[in-house]
Amino acid sequence: MAGLSAEDWTAFALTMRLAATVTVLLLLLGTPLAWWLARGRTAWRRPVSALVTLPLVLPPTVLGFYLLLLLGPHGAGGRLTTALGLGTLPFTFAGLVVASMLYSLPFVVQPLQNAFEAIGQRPFDVAASLGAGPLDRFFSVALPLAWPGFLTAAVLGFAHTVGEFGVVLMIGGNIPGQTRVLSMRIYDHVEAGEYLQAHALSLYLLAFSFAALLAMHLLRPRRLIAHD
Amino acid sequence: MTEVAAGLQVQLQYQRGEFALNVDINVPSRGITALFGPSGAGKTTCLRAIAGLDPDIAGRIAFAGDVWQDSSTRRLVPAHQRRIGYVFQEASLFPHLSVSGNLDYSQRRARGNGPVDHKVWLEQFGVDRLLARKVGSLSGGERQRVAIVRALLSDPALLLLDEPLSALDAPARSELLGCLEQLHADLAVPTIYVSHAIDEVARLADHLVVMEAGRVLSQGSLQSILAHGELPRVMSDQLGVVIEGQVVAQDQVDHLIELAFAGGRLWLPQRAERVGDRLRCRISARDVVLSTSAPATGSSALNVIEAVVAGRMEAAHPSQCIVRLDVHGTALLASITRRSWRSLALAPGSHVWAQVKATALGT
Numbered sequence: 001m002a003g004l005s006a007e008d009w010t011a012f013a014l015t016m017r018l019a020a021t022v023t024v025l026l027l028l029l030g031t032p033l034a035w036w037l038a039r040g041r042t043a044w045r046r047p048v049s050a051l052v053t054l055p056l057v058l059p060p061t062v063l064g065f066y067l068l069l070l071l072g073p074h075g076a077g078g079r080l081t082t083a084l085g086l087g088t089l090p091f092t093f094a095g096l097v098v099a100s101m102l103y104s105l106p107f108v109v110q111p112l113q114n115a116f117e118a119i120g121q122r123p124f125d126v127a128a129s130l131g132a133g134p135l136d137r138f139f140s141v142a143l144p145l146a147w148p149g150f151l152t153a154a155v156l157g158f159a160h161t162v163g164e165f166g167v168v169l170m171i172g173g174n175i176p177g178q179t180r181v182l183s184m185r186i187y188d189h190v191e192a193g194e195y196l197q198a199h200a201l202s203l204y205l206l207a208f209s210f211a212a213l214l215a216m217h218l219l220r221p222r223r224l225i226a227h228d
Numbered sequence: 229m230t231e232v233a234a235g236l237q238v239q240l241q242y243q244r245g246e247f248a249l250n251v252d253i254n255v256p257s258r259g260i261t262a263l264f265g266p267s268g269a270g271k272t273t274c275l276r277a278i279a280g281l282d283p284d285i286a287g288r289i290a291f292a293g294d295v296w297q298d299s300s301t302r303r304l305v306p307a308h309q310r311r312i313g314y315v316f317q318e319a320s321l322f323p324h325l326s327v328s329g330n331l332d333y334s335q336r337r338a339r340g341n342g343p344v345d346h347k348v349w350l351e352q353f354g355v356d357r358l359l360a361r362k363v364g365s366l367s368g369g370e371r372q373r374v375a376i377v378r379a380l381l382s383d384p385a386l387l388l389l390d391e392p393l394s395a396l397d398a399p400a401r402s403e404l405l406g407c408l409e410q411l412h413a414d415l416a417v418p419t420i421y422v423s424h425a426i427d428e429v430a431r432l433a434d435h436l437v438v439m440e441a442g443r444v445l446s447q448g449s450l451q452s453i454l455a456h457g458e459l460p461r462v463m464s465d466q467l468g469v470v471i472e473g474q475v476v477a478q479d480q481v482d483h484l485i486e487l488a489f490a491g492g493r494l495w496l497p498q499r500a501e502r503v504g505d506r507l508r509c510r511i512s513a514r515d516v517v518l519s520t521s522a523p524a525t526g527s528s529a530l531n532v533i534e535a536v537v538a539g540r541m542e543a544a545h546p547s548q549c550i551v552r553l554d555v556h557g558t559a560l561l562a563s564i565t566r567r568s569w570r571s572l573a574l575a576p577g578s579h580v581w582a583q584v585k586a587t588a589l590g591t
Binding site (some may be wrong): 137 | 307316320
């Protein structure tokens with residue numbers, strides 16, 4: 001690709017690595033959470049659901065600020081990670097992963113929750129009457145019927161992580177190869193008056209985001225994605 | 229109270245809003261037991277509780293000596309461990325699997341010991357021709373046939389059918405009813421059949437549990453419950469008896485068969501029956517005309533049966549009453565106006581002739 005410097009490429013590769021890591025981790029953690037939110041029977045569902053959707057309305061800087069306090073050397077999280085021998089997370093790739101996971105959580109959990117809810121009770125009743133236990137029902141009924149939700153969740157989680165800026169700014173800083181992601185790199189270019197480079201990166205990001213969303217819509221022919 | 233080891237015992241108490249359920253049902257270990265009643269009677273609620281699909285319903289459920297649920301000891305065997313087959317009102321095939329995928333799903337989880345001879349059922353229900361099809365391309369009747377075979381392949385110890393015909397059009401319904409009749413003859417597994425259609429119940433059921441507004445109105449053998457006319461008031465237009473007998477003659481020219489039963493003989497339209505077949509015939513109370521003298525030869529009714537009036541019941545409409553008749557031990561019901569009852573001076577013990585149109589018997 002023309003117009004990209006070695007540093008731009010480093011930022012690009014880092015962004016992809018971050019988005020892929022976050023997406024995989026979120027799918028693993030978000031699936032049981034979404035399952036519980038969709039089918040749990042306790043009163044805790046609503047407050048937890050509100051908490052999960054909080055990053056949708058919160059300015060990323062607010063989230064990043066509190067994470068900085070929490071995970072910093074004087075925060076509870078920071079003391080825990082130090083005691084575990086992990087050091088403090090802010091201004092590291094791991095810290096960026098944790099922050100991005102929180103920030104992108106609703107974009108993964110909500111499509112999964114919607115997909116699980118859309119299945120309804122009937123297929124699970126049928127499976128139970130045919131002798132399928134709870135775990136069997138999850139793998140033989142819920143997963144295959146909810147796969148469009150997984151596709152949406154993966155694409156949205158990935159694309160949203162690629163596009164984040166505020167959280168990175170607060171907790172990641174701007175360390176090349178560690179926390180300098182594409183959005184930071186574009187900001188740097190603009191700050192330095194390098195509009196041509198900023199243009200090139202921005203266009204790539206725009207094209208990538210559009211392609212990802214288009215692919216998602218093409219792969220789900222039946223109904224459009226819905227998240228609010 | 230001693231526990232009957234065989235069969236199914238169900239005691240349920242349940243309240244949700246206006247609807248209250250309070251039932252004590254006994255299901256014999258053989259044959260088809262119909263849960264019969266108008267919509268809103270609580271039939272499906274009972275069936276779901278028996279299957280273990282509604283754990284909120286309190287009560288006690290025991291099957292063949294195993295306690296499936298006992299709210300007093302907080303015992304609750306989950307649905308997937310109850311070895312039931314459940315067929316829902318609307319087809320409920322897994323949309324992500326083909327027909328054969330749906331059947332495999334069931335067969336892989338079959339809970340019985342011996343191998344299930346599934347080929348017979350595939351052919352009997354015409355499912356063998358559908359195996360490669362996608363679920364979405366099936367007609368309503370085909371889906372329900374697949375759903376029934378799928379339930380059978382899981383090798384259930386108790387089969388639960390929740391109005392399996394109610395979502396079908398008339399031809400599909402009639403076809404599937406025939407399949408179920410055949411199944412009734414072949415299958416040893418006790419079956420509970422929920423329905424609000426008397427013709428289905430009359431053809432399939434051996435035992436009847438009549439329900440209304442969350443309560444059991446009566447339960448017992450099909451013939452005796454129907455003969456006593458113990459149906460909910462709103463269903464009194466469905467009153468009638470079921471007579472079981474043997475085909476003793478057939479008239480090839482007029483396409484009629486003659487059925488011999490304990491109290492006499494009846495002519496009815498021939499479907500596919502042959503001489504020697506055993507047959508059930510429902511005689512609706514509305515289709516019986518009474519006269520106090522032997523009808524003249526000028527009547528079109530093919531069947532004239534001598535009977536004795538055994539009693540009288542009130543009907544839903546104030547103009548009518550239901551007359552219970554005794555035909556040499558076989559019960560018959562006739563729905564007539566109160567005016568006729570008076571003008572014919574009928575009373576228990578009266579000698580009457582009951583006329584039944586053969587065309588009314590073509591169920």
